[in-house]
Every structure is written in C-alpha cells, then in structure tokens.
Amino acid sequence: MMLEIKDLRASINGRQILKGINLTINDGEVHAIMGPNGSGKSTLSQVIAGHPAYEVEGGEVLFNGKNLLELAPEERAREGVFLAFQYPVEIPGVNNLYFLRAAFNEIRKHRGLPEMDAVEFLKMSKEKAKLLELDESFLKRSVNEGFSGGEKKRNEIFQMAVLEPRMAVLDETDSGLDIDALKVVAAGVNTLRRPDNATLVITHYQRLLDYIIPDFVHVLADGRIIKSGDKGLALELESRGYDWVLEEDKSLSRA
C-alpha cells in the first residue's frame, strides 16, 4: 500500500483538530475526503505535507513503508508527496520556472537521476503548461504573484504535472474555480493518473468529483473519519447534506 494513516492526532496552538484519523490508500486509487467546514480536512493535508505549525500528538503516517512524520517537508516532497495548496502563497521575486526546476532537480537527485538542463526543462514545462491551458508567460512570472485565484490553482496542478508525484493531495482545489477552469484542472489531474500513483482529493462540494471520479469517499467530521463509501456516498452527501451522517455517527457512538 502507498499511504497508511493510523490513529493520527494533531493540534494547532494547543487546539486538537485531528482526533484519530485512520486511512489507507493503495497504488492507483483516488480517494476523496469530504466534510463540513472546520472538520479538519485542510489540517489533514497540511499534516501529511509537514506544515511546521501543526503538532502531531500521536499516530502514524507511513508512505511506502517510510514514517512520513519523521521527515522534513522537503524530504516528504522528494519521496513523492505533493500538496496542491488551498491558498498558494505569493513569492515575489522568485521566478516560477526557476523555482520549479530547482524543485524538479532536487526530486530527481533524490531518485538518483541526473539533473535536467534548463533548455530541456523549459521544453518539458511548456508541454505541461499546454495541458493546463496555461499561457507560457506564466513561467516567467514570480511564483503566484498577482495571479488570480483560478490561475493560482492551475499553477498548482501545473507544478504537479511537472513534478509527477507518487501521491498528490489536492486541498480544495475546486474552490474559486469556474466550471471551465474546473474541467481543465480535472482533465489535468486525470491525465496524470497512473497505476503507480494515487490521489487524495479534499473538497467541500461534490462537483469536482463529477470530473475526478473517486474510488473511495470518506466523510471527515470533528477530526475523525465517520463514514466511508464509494462515489455514491458523495452524491448522497450532495443531495442530503452532512447532517444525516453526523446524526448517524452520534447514534452509533451512543450505541
């Protein structure tokens, strides 16, 4: 299996957010995590990527058998974990292409592959940019600086296309996208699907899952996964909302 999360508990500023997450993702699978606002969805993605503000209080995250929690954020990235950020940060002065090539070559180095030269990298990037219908001028701009919300999200998926991660975590990638942009982003993600990689889609709404079809859907509430199912669960959540799952969970825990 690729990713195995066992009883993961994490907090920020002394407030516990994740209260025992269990989740297993195998090669080639797409999982979706849904849940109401404040349930801990983004926290889960940040803890997987290693955001320093979150404190892991217990549990395990194994990635291809390695303990992810012991690794620095960059080591996780080199192992093949990619987080498409919900709010990608603007980094004025850092050229998008330059930054990406540095990241790309770090990952290559880690895999024992030779670095790619600037010319070849540019060629490859341009191809990937087309996939996301990104204008080439994007490559020359500073990382996310002055990008619109939609451009930032597309830039995230573009980076994913270039870095070819083993495991991509898409954190609310659909928020702020209109339907056309959403289709472009989803098509990008789908093109990158391979039997040896996996995707974790975190979303509040079902609509992204019309385009990125999940194998499994999990409902996260108050820091725990309270229900899992197939893509039918997402549709049910869309039509019935979250309350019934929460009720069901309450009666279960009472029983």
Next chain:
Amino acid sequence: MSNSDQTINDFVSDDYKYGFETEIESDQVPAGLDEGVIRTISAKKGEPEFLLEWRLKAYRHWLTMEEPEWANVHYAQPDFQKIIYYSSPKAKKNAPKSMDEVDPELIKTYNKLGIPLKEQEWLAGVAVDAVFDSVSVATTFKDKLAKLGIIFCSFSEAVREHPELVRKYVGTVVPHTDNYYAALNTAVFTDGSFVYIPKGVRCPMELSTYFRINARGTGQFERTLVIADEGAYVSYLEGCTAPQRDENQLHAAVVELIALDNAEIKYSTVQNWYPGDKEGRGGIFNFVTKRGKCAGRNSKISWTQVETGSAITWKYPGCILQGDNSVGEFYSVAVTNNAQQADTGTKMIHLGKNTRSTIVSKGISAGRGQNSYRGQVKVARGAENARNFSQCDSLLIGDKCGAHTFPYIEVDNPTARVEHEASTSKIGEDQIFYLNQRGMATQDAINMIVNGYCKEVFRQLPMEFAVEAQKLLGVSLDGSVG
C-alpha cells in the same frame, strides 16, 4: 462642483453646540505659577507630604525643560504666568456628600451637556465622575461599585482614602520627567478620576468621567489613574467640552493605566473641547499624555479615541507591553476642520515576548485643518515574536487642508513582524454620485461614507458612545465634501 462647494461651506460654518458658560461662583487661586501656588493647591486638597514633594520635584524639573517643538503644530506658546491653576466651583459645604448636595447649577450644566448626574436618569448603567474646571463634583453609582471592591472616585478622594494605592502606582507609567506638559501636570494637577478594580473582578458597568472647563483663564490639569488588578476588566470612557471663548485655554492632562496579569483595560475618549472659531480664534490647547502599562502576562490595554474638538491636539496614547503575551491596541478617529491642528498617534513599546499591537488611525482633514499621525512602534531586543500591524488612513475634504503621516518603526529583534500601511484618499465624486443615484442626499452620502471610513474605530466604542461619536462626527462634518 457647486453642490460640493456648498456642502463644504456648510461644514466649515458648523457651530460648536457646547459653547455656553455656567454662571457659578468659583474659588480660584490667583493666576501664575511658583512653588507657593503649588503649595497652596496641595494644602487646599489636604495632601500628604509625599505628593507635595513630588509636585515640587516635578515643578523644578519642568523649569529646566523646553516646550517641545517637534510636533507638526503651530501656535503661540501659552503664557504660563497668566493661567489660573486652581478653580473650583464654590460648594455650599465642603464636599457634596450625595447628589442632593451638588449645586443645582452644576447639575443643570451637565444635563444641558446630556450628562445627567442623577443615577436614576442614566439608564445605560454608566457610572459618571464629573470634573468641573479643576475638581471632581460628583461621582455616581459609587456604592454599588464599592460592594464589588471597585474604587471609583475623584483623584483627590483617592489621595485621602487610599493613599497607599496612589503612592504605589502614580507616576509609574508617566514619570514626572516624561515630557514638558506631563511635568507641568505633575506639579499642578488638581483632580481627576481614580479607578481600582480588584483581583478577578469584571466591572459590571462602564465607568465614565465627564470633563468640563468652565471658568475663564483657567487651565485644566487633571490626572487619571486606572489600575486593573490580576484578572480584572474595566471599560472606561471620558468626554470633554468647554465654553466658547476667544482666548486659548490649556488642557494638560495625564492618564496612567496599569494592567496586571490577565487584566484588561479599555479606555475610550470622545474629545470635543471647544475648537476655536472659523478664523482660529480661541479654542483649547489639548496637550495630553496618556500611557498604559501592560505590566502583567496576558494583559491587554485598548485605547479608542474620537478627537473632534480642540484648537490643537497633541496626544499619543501608548502602551508599554511589558508582560509576555500582552496586547496593545489603538483605534483613533481625529477630525480637524477650520483652523484646527492635530498631531496625534500612539506609541507601542514591545518589551515582553509574544506581545502584539494593532494600530488603526483614521484622520479626517477639512477646511484648513492639519492632521498629523505620529506613531512609534518599537520592538526591543528581548521581545521575541512581537507582532505589530498599523494602518493609517487619511481622508481629505477640500483642497486647503493637509494630512501627514510620521510613523517611527524601530525593530531590534528579527523574529518580529512589523507591518505598516498608510493611504490617503478623498471622498470620490463617483461614490457620492452612486449614493445620490440611489436617492440619497449629498450630505447623507458624505456621512455614510465617512462613517464607513471610521467604522473600524467606532466598533471599538461602547454602544452609547458609538452613537454619540457618530452624531458628533455628523455634526462636525455637516456639509463638508467635494
């Protein structure tokens, strides 16, 4: 444009509504200042020796000081020998024991100002200490507060009844050497308010002082001391007015706040001293030193001020953030119209770890008014993870006024994050037109825009004061925008 010009004229010609004078006999010392006058003031108030000594020390220091000239204000220096340093409404008996003994003329004056001193008439649950010229004339709701151990009284009474508290705290935040006007105040202060909230007590009502300068030729030098003991909370308000006169009168107050561990003090001011006439004759020189010390861990001091009055305003309510995790805030609206000048802002001195401060300053200049924001943010070496955010906005109304911003940012610790933003704007014709088009009169549109501009600050005021401040701003800005 003619419409706009008209509204500018309306604004500029707006009259001061608190300019009446109360006919009341007063007990005054002759004008002028020397050690004899200070001894007289101290003797009249029956002060303990340590206070007299402190006054004399301050006076001697003051003599060596020069009036500050760095502020962006221009005026003729007051003649300190022509000021009457003590003026007290003559009481029939010594001090009024209850509201019934307060001179009816005084009660009338405060009623006229909209500050009823009869407790039953004050519905909002605000305890008031009224200071008339140099002395406190009445304090309401004292008994109710006393049951909680809260001391809320005039400064003079505190000196008599709680000398140990006064002695322990007075001058610890604003020392007598602090600045020219603070030194002068220390030498000659006559009265003011005193608040002590004991450990763990949340003061159940707003405490308020209402200051009124009445007598001709007097200066007002009050001194306020607010102490919130561990875990205590208090919200304190002050308001000020003065009669309309063609001479300048000096108001040089000192306010000291002390917050111990986990305590919080909210201090709000609506300052509406007489601003002088359109030509700049008369009006109050408002030279005030206000400072709070967050002495304890997790303590918080929040200053909110709405400054619409005074010919000249010179004040920088600040916070010394000494306790770890302490928080300082400063929210200000300052309006200068006609010939008014204001040089105001704050000082946030970060000493403790994880200290945070927020500064929101909204300056409004109209007529020939000159409005300066002057603020200091200092992060000392030991202040790990200090955070400051400052926002200073200026709104200009008409083309003869000025807006100035002078922030001083001093950072000696790399873990600090200090951010400062400032902008200058005018009320856009397109904004007014948009509201006009939706059926609003130009004046209402202006009020709406200005109130929106000040909202962040008004939101900090207790409800009753927010309403008053909004009205005051409306009156001050009546018909003002182009």
Next chain:
Amino acid sequence: MTTETQNPKTSGLEAYITAAEALEKSESHSPGWLRQIRSAGLAHFAQRGFPTIRHEEWRYTNVAPLAEMPVRFPTSGAEVEIPEGCSMAGLGAMELVFVDGFFAPSLSTLRSLPKGLTVEPLASALRNNAALLEKHLTRYAPIGENPFSALNNALFSDGCLVHASKGVTCEVPIHLLFLSGAQRDGLCTQPRVLVVAEENSRICVMETFAGVGEASVFNNALTEISVAEHARVEHIKLQLENFRTYHIALIEARLGRGAWLGQHSIALGSQLSRHNIHFSLDAERIDCLLNGLYLSKGTQLHDHHTLVDHRKPHCSSHEFYHGILTEKGRGVFNGKIFVRPDAQKTDAKQTNRALLLSKDASVDTKPQLEIFADDVKCTHGATIGEINKEALYYLRARGIGAPEARAMLTHAFATEIISRIKPDTIRDHVNALVHARISQPEFSHA
C-alpha cells in the same frame, strides 16, 4: 604618491575649515560665482558643523566617529589599478575613473559619444565649460541644504559634468568610477557630479564607489541631476567601498514636464553610508522611480533618506527600498512623500521592506506622508521581519531543502529591486555582485 595638505592630525571642524580657507586663497583667480558657492558653503558648514543624533534627520545615524576622525585632503590621486568587479568598460560603457577624487585619464576608457553629449571631468570643465557650470551648479542642491552638501560646496575640486543637449540619445552607459587609493586612514574626498539632460535627451549615468585598500576614508559625494522636459535619465549608484569607509551622499534631482528619472541605489560597502536622495517634481506628467537595496553585515549601517516633492499635478512616483541585514548590521530608512497643494492627481507609492537574518540586526524606519492636496492617491507600506515562513514551507513542500529555500527567498528579495535596473548590462553586473555577497555564509544562516 598622494600629496597632502599640512597638519594631517587635525580633527573635527577645524581641519575642514582650514582646508576650505586654503582652497579659497588658492582660487583667488576663479570666477565670482564659484567663490560665492565656496564661501557660502564654508560659512554654512562652519556654523552648523556635523549633525548629532539630536537632529531629527540624524536620530538613528550617529556621525560622531566621523566628526572626530582626523582627516587630510588629497591634492592628487594615488597610483592604483582598478580592482576586480568595478569596471564597466568591458561591458561597453564609457568609463571615467577618479582616484582619491581626481580624474585618472590613464585608467579611463573613452568612447566616441553622440554629438551634443559632453562628458568632462569637472576640474577641466571649470576651465572649458564655465558658463554651463555657472548656469547649473548648485541650482538643484541649494547651497545651505545640509552641512555635508555645504562641505562639498566648500571643498569639491573634481568630479564630472555630463551634459546631453536637446534630443541627444546615448545608448552607451556613462560610468563614473570613484576609487580610493589611500593606504592610510583619514583621506577625505568631495566628489561632485552634475548631470544635465536637456529636452528629449536620453542618457544613463552610473556612479561606482570603491577602493583598493583597507584604509578608513571619508567620501562626501554630491550629485545634481536636472532632467528637462521629456528627457529620460537612468542613474545608478553602486557603493562598494571597504568596511571602514564613511560614505555620505546627496543626490538632488529636479524634473521637468513629462520627464522620467529612474534612480537606483545599491549599497553594499562602507562602515556607514548615508544617502539623501531628493526628487523635486517641478512640472506636470512626471514619472519617476526610486529603487534601492542595501546589504548590511558586520557592524555596517546603511541609511537612506528619500524625499519626493510633488509640486505639480498629474505626476507619479514609485519607490521601493529593500534591506537585507545580518550579524550586527543596521538599516535606516526615512522616506518622505510631500504633496503640495497644487499637486492634484498625484499618484505616489512607497514600499519599504527589511529582512532581518540575525538576532543582532536592527532596522529603524520612518516612512512619511505629508499631503496638502485632496485628490491624490498616496500609499506607503513598511514591513520588517524574518523570512516569510509560509513561503519557506511552500518551497520545502516542493522538495527544496531549507537552506536552499532560505537562500532562494533572500535572493528573490534582492532580485525584486535589481530587476528594475536599466540597462540590462548594468542590471546583470549589479546582480552578480549582490548575489555573490548574499551567498556569503553570514547571509545564509537562519
């Protein structure tokens, strides 16, 4: 060898006054206007002396050590070679080299210039082009502006005149390289530069200050720039002196209708540097850029005081200053935007940021707005702090190691400023110098 005036031990005001009086006597033949500049400068400096931290304009920058330094005044330059990384001649620039304040023809690289463009050492211009100098010198930097400009007026002897006649366009950058050749402490120079760009002309002038030795010297530079109607000037000031040098400079510019001036100040060298950069926007439709970067390490102090005086409507000014500080480095930024009552529709923007890389580094900032017109758009922003933690995490989450990510962000912070420099040859030259400095270990630790 350097020949020097007598009594080299004298310190403080007296040494300067004595030198100025001696110069006055030796110039008894010079024209009245020049003698007037000298004597007014001397009188002003003698009366005011060195500023102290009690002066508001100098509250964060203490020049007492400078005031007490024994000084001597060269009468000619030492024999030196151009140190590495200073010359722009190989990059196509016309290069005039000055050693210890005096023009050194043997080190200079002259190129054929378009007709109507005059580039001439000031000492010879005083003989050959006196009428032009009389018309412009001190017109932009008033004689009594500050004690250091007064001092320069009293004592300058060489420097450069750059004059572009109407409509002249010169693509070749004009590089003025001021070298200190002193082997002993106390040498004091007063470089003087006058740049006059007449209507519709277009030029680029770069000044570099550097030195060959480790001696503590005092360079008191004054540059006046006049940009007439629709002229365009890029001015680059690159300061690379050794870490014992005192560098005080005034750059005073006046702009005419529709003019453009881009001023780029890059401060890497000296123990203490102070730049007063003043722009007077004296007509409508002016656009200008003030763009600065300083790197402070050791106990270096870099101080920039800028003033943009908007006097007429419809002008815009953009100002960006970045500082990167490590060890006990200090930075001072005081930026004033003045908008006069006439200057409606002004668009003035100022951004000042500082990156603190060590616990002992410190910054004092005073961004100021003084606005007397109501229909204007003025903003300033100042940010001081460590490297942005979120950006650091973002880069690390993409696989870039923490030290590399930190370096990347530090370089980017500098690049934001450098990328605005024109032309590209100078930008790349500055870029290489700055990035070599930032790559030093003291700039890379957390």
